[in-house]
Amino acid sequence: MPHTQQIHAGDPAYASPVIRPPSPASSVGTAYGPDDTSLSDSGLSQDVFERKWTDNLRLDEPKHDEVHNLKDPLIICPSDPQEQKLLFEEILRGFRQRVQQLEEDEIFQQTVVNGSQIGKEQLPSADNVENLIQNMIGTSI
16 A cells, blocks of 8 residues: 655745854954942942942933822812913913924824825926026016
C-alpha cells in the first residue's frame, strides 16, 4: 500500500521572520564614562539623595492639568462688582481659548480628511505680461 502525503490546508501560513543584521560591536560592549556625581551628592545616603532629586524635579507636585481639574465647577457669584467683572472676564477668556482650540482642531481634522489643497486650485493664466503686472500691482502702466 503506497504512502500518500497529506497536506493540511488549515495550517496558517506564517510570514518569514525578519532577519536583522547583528548589533554593531560598539553597542555590545558599551563603555560608560566616569561617574559624574558631585561630591556633595556622593556623601548622601540613598534615601536622602532620592528625596533631594524628587523635590528638585517636583515629582510629588500635581501637574498643571491636575490643579486645573481640582477647581470647583460651580460658579459662586461674588458680591463685589469688581470681582464679578474679573470672574466674568476669566470665564469669557476660558471660553475664547476653548473655541480657538476647537477651531484649530477642526482645521486640522479637515486637512487630515481632505488632504492639503495646495496646488489644486486653478492658477490665473494670461499671455499678456502687461495684464499680469497690472493685476499684481493694481495700477495701470
